[in-house]
Amino acid sequence: MDMGLLGQFIVNGMMLGMMYALVAVGFTLFFGVLDVIKFSHGDVLMVGTFAGFSTYLGLGAIGIDNAFVQLVGVLVVAIASMALLGAIIARYLVLPLKSAPPLNTLLVTLMLGTVLREAIRLFYPDGSNPKRFPALLPTDSWTIGSFNLRADSVILLVGGLLVIVGVHVLINRTRLGMAIRAVAQDEETAKCMGINFKMIVLLTFGLGSAVAAFAGVMNGLYYNEINFGMGLLLGVIGFSAAIIGGLGNIYGAILGGFIFAALQTLGAVALPFASAYKDVFAFAVVIALIAWRPTGLIAEKTSERV
Amino acid sequence: MTQSLKDKLIILLLAALGAAFLVTFIAIEEQAEIFALLVFAGVLIIASAKLGLTDKISQSLSRNERLLNLSSIAAMLVVIFWFHEDHFPLLMIATVLLYVVACCGLNMQFGYTGVVNFAGAAFFGVGCYTAAVLGGTGTPLLLVIALGGVMAAIVGSILIIPVLRTRGHYAAVVTIAFGLLFRTFLEVNDTLGGPQGLPVSGMNLFGWDFNSNIQITENIEFSFYMNYVILALIMVILTFILMRRIERSWIGLNFDAVRLDETAAACYGINIKRWKILSFTLGNFLAGIAGALFAMMLGFIAPSNFAFSDSLILVSIVLLGGMGSIWGTILAAGLVVLLPEKLQVIQEYRFLLYAVVMILILLFRPQGVLPRNLRSYIPGWRG
Numbered sequence: 240m241d242m243g244l245l246g247q248f249i250v251n252g253m254m255l256g257m258m259y260a261l262v263a264v265g266f267t268l269f270f271g272v273l274d275v276i277k278f279s280h281g282d283v284l285m286v287g288t289f290a291g292f293s294t295y296l297g298l299g300a301i302g303i304d305n306a307f308v309q310l311v312g313v314l315v316v317a318i319a320s321m322a323l324l325g326a327i328i329a330r331y332l333v334l335p336l337k338s339a340p341p342l343n344t345l346l347v348t349l350m351l352g353t354v355l356r357e358a359i360r361l362f363y364p365d366g367s368n369p370k371r372f373p374a375l376l377p378t379d380s381w382t383i384g385s386f387n388l389r390a391d392s393v394i395l396l397v398g399g400l401l402v403i404v405g406v407h408v409l410i411n412r413t414r415l416g417m418a419i420r421a422v423a424q425d426e427e428t429a430k431c432m433g434i435n436f437k438m439i440v441l442l443t444f445g446l447g448s449a450v451a452a453f454a455g456v457m458n459g460l461y462y463n464e465i466n467f468g469m470g471l472l473l474g475v476i477g478f479s480a481a482i483i484g485g486l487g488n489i490y491g492a493i494l495g496g497f498i499f500a501a502l503q504t505l506g507a508v509a510l511p512f513a514s515a516y517k518d519v520f521a522f523a524v525v526i527a528l529i530a531w532r533p534t535g536l537i538a539e540k541t542s543e544r545v
Numbered sequence: 546m547t548q549s550l551k552d553k554l555i556i557l558l559l560a561a562l563g564a565a566f567l568v569t570f571i572a573i574e575e576q577a578e579i580f581a582l583l584v585f586a587g588v589l590i591i592a593s594a595k596l597g598l599t600d601k602i603s604q605s606l607s608r609n610e611r612l613l614n615l616s617s618i619a620a621m622l623v624v625i626f627w628f629h630e631d632h633f634p635l636l637m638i639a640t641v642l643l644y645v646v647a648c649c650g651l652n653m654q655f656g657y658t659g660v661v662n663f664a665g666a667a668f669f670g671v672g673c674y675t676a677a678v679l680g681g682t683g684t685p686l687l688l689v690i691a692l693g694g695v696m697a698a699i700v701g702s703i704l705i706i707p708v709l710r711t712r713g714h715y716a717a718v719v720t721i722a723f724g725l726l727f728r729t730f731l732e733v734n735d736t737l738g739g740p741q742g743l744p745v746s747g748m749n750l751f752g753w754d755f756n757s758n759i760q761i762t763e764n765i766e767f768s769f770y771m772n773y774v775i776l777a778l779i780m781v782i783l784t785f786i787l788m789r790r791i792e793r794s795w796i797g798l799n800f801d802a803v804r805l806d807e808t809a810a811a812c813y814g815i816n817i818k819r820w821k822i823l824s825f826t827l828g829n830f831l832a833g834i835a836g837a838l839f840a841m842m843l844g845f846i847a848p849s850n851f852a853f854s855d856s857l858i859l860v861s862i863v864l865l866g867g868m869g870s871i872w873g874t875i876l877a878a879g880l881v882v883l884l885p886e887k888l889q890v891i892q893e894y895r896f897l898l899y900a901v902v903m904i905l906i907l908l909f910r911p912q913g914v915l916p917r918n919l920r921s922y923i924p925g926w927r928g
Contacts, residue, residue, distance in 0.1 A: 276714040332904070339911060342661065345717055346864065347907045349663075353857060353900035361894060471853060475725060478718055486714070516733055522726035529719055530707035 243385030250392050252504035253497075254461055257399035260496030261454035262477025263484065264406060265447030267492040270481070271423035272443045275333055275344045279352035280451055281474015283321055283328070285467065286355050287452030288372075288459045289363060291317035295373055310375040317452040325448025326441040334440065352474065360467040369466040372459035395457050402453055403493060406446070410489065419443055423487065472518075479525040485535025494536065499525070552605040553612055559602070560616035564623045570887065571624070571634045579887050607918070618782065625774050635770035637886055639842055642777035643835040644878040648862045649784045649871060650831030655860070656869030656917065657797060658824035659804030660708060661717045664724035665859035668829045670851035671697040671727075672836025673745070674737060677846055680746040690837040697833025698826045708825060709818055712807075724856050731848035742847025745840040773842045780838065781875075784831060788871050800824055832859075854896055861903050867913025876915055 262284060269277045291313040298309050332351060336344045360366045376391035410416040421429040422439045430436050458473070459465045480499045484491025499521060506520035528536075566586065573579055593599050606613050628634040647669050654660040662668075672693035679689045707719040732740045791797045799820045802810040811817055840846050862881050866873025885895040906913065 270714075276717075332908075335908060339907075341714065342659075343907050343911055345661075345714060346860070347904055349857065350861075350900040350903040350907070353854065353896055354904070357894070357897035357900065361897060472725070475718070475721055479722060482715060482718055516730075518729045519726050519733070522722045522729075525722050526704070526707050526719055526726075529715060530710055533707075533710040533715060 243387065246383075246386035246388070248504050248508055250388070250396075252500045253396055254392060254500075255503060256497035256500030257396060257403075258454045258458055258461075258473070258496075259476055259480045259499050260493040261399060261402065261450050261457070262473055263480040263492035263496045264403065264489060265451045266478050266481035267484070267486055267489055268419075268443050268447040270486040272419060272440055273329075273333065273337070275337075275341065276348070276478070277328065277333060277444070277447075278345060278348040278474065278478070279328065279355060280348075280447070281470035281472070281477060282352040282355040283324060283448050283470070284451040284455040284458075284473055285465075285470030286324065286359065287317040287321035287448070288455035288465050288469070289359055289370075289467075290320045291452070291456045291459065292370060292372060292465060295375075306375045309373070313375065314453070314456055317456050318449045321452035322445035322449040325444040325446075325451075328448075329441050329444035333444070334437065352471070356467055356470065363467070366467055369464050372463050372465050374460065374463055376460060391460065395461055399454075399457060402450060406450060407489065409446070415439075415442065476521075479522075479529075482535055483525065483528050483532075488535075491535055549608075552609050555602060555605045556609055556612050556616055559606075560620040563617075564620035567620075567624045568627050570883070571628065571637065576889060614785070618778075621778060625771070625778070629767045629771060632768050632770055635768050635774050636842070637883060639770060639774045639777045640839070641879050641882045642774065642781045643839045643842075644859075644862065644882055645781050645875050646777070646784045646835035647832040648859055648866075648874045648878055649788050650828035650835070651859055651863050652828075652866075652869060652871065652874050653788065653791070653800075653824050653831070654828040655863050656867075657792070657800040657804065658821055660821050660825050660828075662720050662825070662828065663717055663853075663856050663860060664704075664720040664727065665832055666851045666853075666855035667724045667727035668697040668701060668832040669836035669839070669855075669859070670731070670846075670848075671700045672833035673840035673846045673850070674731070674743070675833070676837040676840040677743040677745040678737075680841065686841065689841075690834050693837025693840075694830040694833035697829045697836070701826060701829035705822055705825060709821055721853070724851075724853050728848050728851055728853070731851070738847070740848060742845060742849075744845050745843070770842070773838065777838060780834065785871060792869075796820075796823070858896075858899060861899050864903060865906060865914055867916040869917035870913060870915050873913050873915035873917070877913075 262280065265280050266276065269275060269280075294313050294316040295309055298304075298312050303309065303312075328348075328351065332347050333344060336347060374391070376394050379390040381388045381390075408416075410419060418429070418434045418439050419442075421432065421434055422436060422443075426436060429439075454473070455465075455470075458469065476499055477496070480495035481492045482495070483498055484493070484495030502524050503517050503521045506517040566582075570579070570582060573582065590599075593602070625635070625638060628638070647665065650668075651662060651665050654662045675693040675696040676689055679692060680686070684692070704719060704723055708716050711719060731737055737743065791800070799810075799815055802813070802815055803817050803820050807817055858881060862877045863874060865881065866875070866877035881899065885892045891898055
């Protein structure tokens with residue numbers, strides 16, 4: 240195969256993997272602290288991207304057209320608003336159903352996802368059509384042989400990596416992270432040790448949603464197009480990635496995200512008949528992987544055996 | 546007046562009231578009138594609940610189940626014959642009936658055995674596409690309907706291993722992934738029509754063409770949808786009998802045991818896998834036959850009919866009616882299908898509204914509108 244094309248596939252796959260990993264980290268954080276699946280995660284990502292897009296339009300309207308300032312504005316607004324939205328969802332929808340059957344939490348968040356999706360479609364100006372997301376990053380590129388490396392791809396990849404490392408440091412090196420890990424291990428004991436359980440849950444949901452918002456903006460910057468339905472697919476893929484890696488395990492989520500992206504890229508490259516089947520292939524592999532390792536490649540520590 | 550006579554009168558009155566309500570609801574077109582009728586019905590229901598009438602009525606109902614079922618069918622027939630020459634109302638009624646069949650299938654999975662299935666629309670779609678592919682080949686069309694169900698069950702069996710090995714969230718993601726996979730597959734597969742979809746030939750029973758109007762006499766002509774409505778009603782009745790029989794049999798008992806506590810059920814020697822497979826397959830079969838007839842009735846199908854949001858609507862119906870409650874499913878299917886058709890205002894916003902209503906239901910009345918009662922083995926038995 241042509242080296243340039245191969246390089247292109249690799250960069251594209253890495254980018255997809257980074258996005259999936261960021262979404263999967265959110266799922267795994269929520270599952271860690273509360274043992275729940277928040278299915279609206281993908282749609283929160285979408286809303287975050289639209290919030291960022293609106294910020295861009297707003298900044299343009301008041302006459303700020305410096306790309307760097309715009310980028311910072313978009314990121315800050317998207318991340319902050321989604322962190323808030325995540326915490327609100329946790330406070331009013333997830334925590335009240337804490338003692339209900341897990342299916343109810345799943346359904347409530349699925350329905351919330353629909354509400355967010357439909358709200359954007361119906362109430363955002365011209366929301367049912369795809370929007371053109373601005374290219375705010377430098378558009379230089381380096382040519383190595385026949386391979387063309389774009390600067391914005393590199394910046395996005397490094398940015399995604401920094402966020403993942405940041406989350407990792409936050410979880411493993413700070414007092415807040417210690418509290419999150421404590422709650423994830425044992426809620427009762429954590430409470431006895433004086434940890435404000437509710438606050439930690441809200442912060443975790445905020446953190447996960449903020450990471451998702453970053454992934455959404457990243458998606459917008461990379462593809463230069465956003466639409467109201469992008470969250471559903473990214474959410475399901477992120478969830479699958481978190482499950483492939485093993486829920487509750489951050490490394491598993493990252494691994495799962497990259498595995499899924501690799502499968503999709505492989506599907507597009509290797510399947511001779513049509514790359515149109517790449518999503519079909521990827522989902523089929525997810526189903527097969529779950530059938531093979533029901534609790535993920537890095538298994539949950541406790542499991543009930545009968 | 547004796548108690549039993551009173552019960553019977555109450556039921557007949559209710560059936561008459563229900564038929565009258567449905568006829569008015571479907572017949573009127575003016576948005577304000579429809580809204581007024583709904584508010585009136587809502588006030589009536591809330592008032593009777595406050596006055597304690599609902600409890601009394603439900604006791605009467607449970608004592609006379611056979612009469613209740615028969616009078617419901619009679620009421621339904623009255624409604625159908627009232628609209629015998631109007632295409633659109635009959636189409637709506639048939640859609641509701643087929644949704645009831647499909648949702649009964651989902652109910653068997655969610656409500657009886659606790660197997661989650663978020664790909665209901667996909668199995669419905671398998672039935673539709675079976676009808677589309679086999680419709681032109683000269684296969685007897687009643688057989689095609691059955692084959693639609695069988696195909697759905699076979700396609701579902703691909704998912705059996707992942708569904709059996711997983712629970713809760715994990716099983717949910719398997720079915721969601723399958724639902725998305727199914728739609729993507731249809732959109733890229735050219736032999737099945739791709740995104741444009743496929744035409745479906747209409748039902749034809751022993752040379753009796755379902756797609757032409759029925760001429761009874763000079764003046765009386767039945768709409769061709771009448772055929773489909775009657776066939777759908779027969780399917781609903783059969784499904785209802787199947788669901789009730791299963792619920793009251795040892796099979797239903799095993800289903801409930803599996804749902805309530807897998808570990809305990811396994812300890813008592815119940816083969817969890819067997820019952821999960823049975824309910825999953827049977828549920829998909831029901832969704833498949835409903836889909837096959839639906840496709841013949843519409844005459845045209847496309848992948849966009851089987852999106853993830855359609856699966857969520859099917860789940861919403863089950864949830865709104867109450868897990869495991871058949872009457873609840875019937876009521877909820879009626880509400881979910883008819884309301885947006887009649888109230889044009891909400892047509893555009895229906896997904897949003899359903900989702901909001903579902904969130905409220907889950908937060909404040911998780912058992913649904915008509916919760917499933919304790920199983921009664923002998924109709925009318927007071928224990």
